[in-house]
Each structure stands twice: as structure tokens, then as C-alpha cells.
Amino acid sequence: xxxxxxxxxxxxxxxxxxxxxxxxxxxxxxxxxxxxxxxxxxxxxxxxxxxxxxxxxxxxxxxxxxxxxxxxxxxxxxxxxxxxxxxxxxxxxxxxxxxxxxxxxxxxxxxxxxxxxxxxxxxxxxxxxxxxxxxxxxxxxxxxxxxxxxxxxxxxxxxxxxxxxxxxxxxxxxxxxxxxxxxxxxxxxxxxxxxxxxxxxxxxxxxxxxxxxxxxxxxxxxxxxxxxxxxxxxxxxxxxxxxxxxxxxxxxxxxxxxxxxxxxxx
Amino acid sequence: xxxxxxxxxxxxxxxxxxxxxxxxxxxxxxxxxxxxxxxxxxxxxxxxxxxxxxxxxxxxxxxxxxxxxxxxxxxxxxxxxxxxxxxxxxxxxxxxxxxxxxxxxxxxxxxxxxxxxxxxxxxxxxxxxxxxxxxxxxxxxxxxxxxxxxxxxxxxxxxxxxxxxxxxxxxxxxxxxxxxxxxxxxxxxxxxxxxxxxxxxxxxxxxxxxxxxxxxxxxxxxxxxxxxxxxxxxxxxxxxxxxxxxxxxxxxxxx
Numbered sequence: 001x002x003x004x005x006x007x008x009x010x011x012x013x014x015x016x017x018x019x020x021x022x023x024x025x026x027x028x029x030x031x032x033x034x035x036x037x038x039x040x041x042x043x044x045x046x047x048x049x050x051x052x053x054x055x056x057x058x059x060x061x062x063x064x065x066x067x068x069x070x071x072x073x074x075x076x077x078x079x080x081x082x083x084x085x086x087x088x089x090x091x092x093x094x095x096x097x098x099x100x101x102x103x104x105x106x107x108x109x110x111x112x113x114x115x116x117x118x119x120x121x122x123x124x125x126x127x128x129x130x131x132x133x134x135x136x137x138x139x140x141x142x143x144x145x146x147x148x149x150x151x152x153x154x155x156x157x158x159x160x161x162x163x164x165x166x167x168x169x170x171x172x173x174x175x176x177x178x179x180x181x182x183x184x185x186x187x188x189x190x191x192x193x194x195x196x197x198x199x200x201x202x203x204x205x206x207x208x209x210x211x212x213x214x215x216x217x218x219x220x221x222x223x224x225x226x227x228x229x230x231x232x233x234x235x236x237x238x239x240x241x242x243x244x245x246x247x248x249x250x251x252x253x254x255x256x257x258x259x260x261x262x263x264x265x266x
Numbered sequence: 267x268x269x270x271x272x273x274x275x276x277x278x279x280x281x282x283x284x285x286x287x288x289x290x291x292x293x294x295x296x297x298x299x300x301x302x303x304x305x306x307x308x309x310x311x312x313x314x315x316x317x318x319x320x321x322x323x324x325x326x327x328x329x330x331x332x333x334x335x336x337x338x339x340x341x342x343x344x345x346x347x348x349x350x351x352x353x354x355x356x357x358x359x360x361x362x363x364x365x366x367x368x369x370x371x372x373x374x375x376x377x378x379x380x381x382x383x384x385x386x387x388x389x390x391x392x393x394x395x396x397x398x399x400x401x402x403x404x405x406x407x408x409x410x411x412x413x414x415x416x417x418x419x420x421x422x423x424x425x426x427x428x429x430x431x432x433x434x435x436x437x438x439x440x441x442x443x444x445x446x447x448x449x450x451x452x453x454x455x456x457x458x459x460x461x462x463x464x465x466x467x468x469x470x471x472x473x474x475x476x477x478x479x480x481x482x483x484x485x486x487x488x489x490x491x492x493x494x495x496x497x498x499x500x501x502x503x504x505x506x507x508x509x510x511x512x513x514x515x516x517x518x519x520x521x
Contacts, residue, residue: 028364035372039274039281043435076368080272083430086446091437110435117274118370125367137364149296150356152308153315157357158365160316168320191324192461195336196468199317199345203476206313210306227308 017064019131023240024140027128030248037255043113051258056120059127080118084111134158151229270369280433285375291383292356298349315357339385340415341462347478348390355382384425385418400481412463416455423451
């Protein structure tokens with residue numbers, strides 16, 4: 001399935017850096033541990049977020065994440081910003097004047113915390129995503145004992161995203177040429193037609209894929225493995241050395257120190 | 267505004283509870299998917315997951331500098347049924363969280379519940395309820411799917427509001443949380459319903475046999491609209507050569 005799909009791994013395309021060679025399961029666990037500590041940090045200790053953000057930025061720098069990628073991903077914060085505004089505007093308790101606005105003081109505190117945590121999350125995930133291909137990620141999930149069928153599904157889906165992305169661009173172009181004008185209604189029609197056409201093409205693609213796999217006798221074997229994922233998690237890769245696991249806990253430990261310091265000092 | 271919960275918005279116990287519910291729900295959906303699709307249990311959901319992910323990238327301007335895109339859970343239920351839809355949304359949420367940094371990593375479980383399990387069950391319930399109407403006149407299928415998708419999007423917003431009320435900060439009252447998320451999702455639901463109905467109408471015109479909606483029968487699949495030659499894979503393993511989700515397989519009972 002690899003040669004036919006060319007640059008199929010772009011969604012998880014990796015940047016070679018110091019973090020690249022860490023085992024994927026180590027990176028996933030490090031990420032979750034770090035983000036759990038961040039989530040546990042109370043809103044009343046905003047100083048801790050500064051340190052935690054610096055840890056995340058440090059990891060992103062080690063991972064050579066391009067700044068443009070981080071900037072583009074900040075759009076994912078827009079919904080969080082809306083929620084933060086609700087907290088600040090409609091929170092109970094004493095009000096403070098911020099410019100012409102009267103905002104809830106505890107609400108403002110929570111709003112800052114929510115925005116800070118979301119930002120830290122996006123930066124930290126970017127560090128992991130930039131150094132891990134989708135295939136490696138799936139291997140990591142498998143070693144963390146995620147079910148074979150699910151890992152298999154994520155792996156094949158990640159490849160199909162790239163294939164469909166190109167197809168979507170073509171279908172979209174064709175549909176917008178046919179829809180003609182530049183009015184909003186034409187835009188809607190073009191998107192709807194492309195999505196409809198894309199589903200039909202996707203379904204046909206699923207059939208071709210199934211046939212191709214059957215022809216290469218790559219169907220589920222007696223071993224219970226998937227199409228691209230083996231059943232035995234240990235067979236997927238050599239076990240991560242203990243040193244890597246220790247390294248993985250460094251971001252979480254730093255975040256925890258920041259949390260404890262803020263609580264004790266604050 | 268979509269309903270992806272980011273890291274740190276909801277407390278850790280609520281996120282953990284969401285992960286447990288999501289794991290259970292996806293495991294059940296996965297078992298049903300495997301039983302229904304057999305050797306297509308990976309390929310079809312994988313391609314549909316990719317379709318949903320790409321579908322969210324096609325953005326439509328709605329004015330005021332904002333744009334809308336499809337969430338797609340209701341559409342997925344109309345296309346491939348609730349079990350496969352849940353499995354697909356789970357795949358999409360995992361890829362979005364870990365590869366695209368969209369949506370929290372610690373909130374993956376909650377997001378699977380909000381975007382997958384809850385709206386899929388609601389959409390399927392609505393589709394089953396209106397199935398007699400659709401069976402009577404297949405031209406009503408787009409409207410039925412649109413209503414199902416709109417109510418599914420509303421349910422997704424209410425599920426997120428419930429989690430926020432339970433595990434979020436208590437500086438605002440639960441009523442405010444429900445009003446804010448519910449209110450914004452009324453708009454989302456309207457767009458979602460309109461897009462889903464229009465997309466179903468397009469597919470109904472191209473390949474109605476690819477739809478898996480309750481109430482659509484084999485007769486629609488053979489309707490004059492299918493002038494496109496059926497791509498029957500030669501020497502395919504399955505003798506009928508038809509799509510996994512033809513109404514013949516889905517109509518008989520619950521998928």
C-alpha cells in the first residue's frame with residue numbers, strides 16, 4: 001500500500017531533531033503526563049502556567065516545530081477564547097473594571113487559566129506531532145495496548161487522509177468551476193457538490209482497497225493481527241530503554257515542580 | 267464553534283470518566299462494525315474517517331468574517347450507520363488530537379463522547395423515527411438526514427455543556443454554560459442540517475446504493491438515477507460485489 005500512495009504520510013510528516021529518536025509510546029505518555037499536571041494546576045496560581053508554557057516551548061524548540069505551524073494552530077484556540085469570554089463576563093463574585101468593561105474577578109482568573117492551558121496543550125502536542133510520523137504514532141498506541149483493530153484503523157485512515165486531500169482539491173476545483181460565480185451561494189453549492197462527490201469516490205476507494213488487500217492476501221491472518229499492525233505489541237519495535245522513560249517524565253516533573261512551587265509560595 | 271474540548275478546560279476526573287465511557291462505546295461499536303463489514307472492517311471505516319477529516323477542511327464563508335464547516339457525525343450515520351460512524355469519529359478525534367493538535371489530548375475521551383457517541387445515537391434515533399416517512403417517498407431522505415444531523419449537533423453541544431457544568435469551573439452557573447454552548451450550537455445545528463441534507467441529495471442522485479439510511483430500500487438503489495455504471499470488482503472476494511453499506515445489508519435490522 002505504500003508505493004501507490006506516494007507521500008502518504010504527510011499528516012504525520014516528521015522533522016528530524018533531538019526528540020525524533022525517542023520511542024513513540026514514550027512521547028505519548030510524556031505528553032499525557034505533562035498535560036495532566038497542567039490540568040491539575042489551579043487557576044489561582046497563574047505563575048505556574050508561565051513555567052509550564054516555557055517547558056512546552058522548550059520541547060517545541062527541541063522538536064524544531066516551525067513557528068508558522070504554531071501560529072496556524074492558534075486558530076484552534078478561538079472556541080476556547082469564546083468560552084473564556086463567557087467566564088469573564090458572566091462569572092459571579094466581585095467585579096473589576098478592565099477598560100470600559102466590568103468583568104468578574106474569579107471569572108477572569110479562570111479565563112486566563114483556560115486560555116493558558118489550551119495554549120500549553122497546543123504547543124506540547126505540536127512538539128510530539130512534529131517528531132512522530134502517523135505510522136510511528138500507531139506503533140506507540142499499539143505498544144500502549146490499544147486494540148489491534150483500532151491501531152490498524154488509525155494507520156490506514158492516516159494514509160487515506162493524504163490521498164483524499166489531493167482528491168478533494170481536484171473535486172473542489174471541478175465543482176467550483178462548474179458552479180461558476182463568486183457569490184456565496186455558488187460557494188456553498190461547490191462545497192456541497194464536492195463533499196457528495198468525494199463520498200462516492202471514497203466508497204469506491206474503500207472497495208478498491210479491500211480488493212487490493214485481498215489480492216495481496218493481506219487479510220487478517222491466523223495471528224489475529226491487522227492489515228498493517230501486528231498482534232504482538234512487542235514485535236512492533238524494540239522496547240524503549242528505561243532511560244527514555246525517565247526522560248519522558250522530565251516535562252511532567254518540571255510542570256509539577258512549577259505547580260508545587262506556585263502553591264507553596266503563592 | 268465546534269465542540270472540541272481542549273486540554274485543561276474540564277477537570278481530570280471528568281476527563282477520565284469520559285475516557286472510560288468512550289473506550290466502552292467505541293469497543294462496542296468496533297465489535298458491531300467487525301461483525302457487519304467482515305474483511306472490510308478496516309478499509310471502509312478508514313476511508314470514511316479520512317473523508318470526515320477532509321470534509322472538515324472544506325470551509326464555507328458565512329459572512330461577518332466567520333466561516334462554517336461540517337462536523338459530519340450526523341452525515342456519517344446517514345451514510346454508514348451509527349456503529350461505523352462512532353468508530354470513524356473516534357479515529358478522527360485521535361488523529362486530530364495527536365497529529366493536528368486540534369482538541370485536547372487529555373480530553374480525547376470526552377470529545378469522542380461529544381462528537382461521536384452522543385450525536386450518532388441521536389441521529390440514528392431520529393432516522394429510525396422518520397424511516398416510515400422516508401420509505402413512503404425517498405425524496406424526503408435528504409430532509410430526514412438534515413433534521414437528524416441538526417439534532418445530533420445540538421445534542422453534541424448539550425453533551426459538551428453538561429461536561430463543562432460537571433467538570434468545568436464553577437464561576438459561572440450551569441445555566442450560563444448551557445445557554446452559551448446551546449445557543450452557539452443552534453447556529454451550528456442549522457448549518458450542519460442544511461449541509462447534510464444537501465450532501466445526501468447529491469449522493470442520492472449519484473449513488474443511492476451507497477446510503478445506509480433506515481427507510482431507504484433496494485428499490486431506490488435501482489432507481490433511474492444510477493446511470494453511472496456500477497464498478498463491480500472482478501474476482502472480488504465477496505460474490506455480490508456490492509458496497510458494504512447497501513440497504514440490503516442495513517435494512518434487515520439494526521446495523
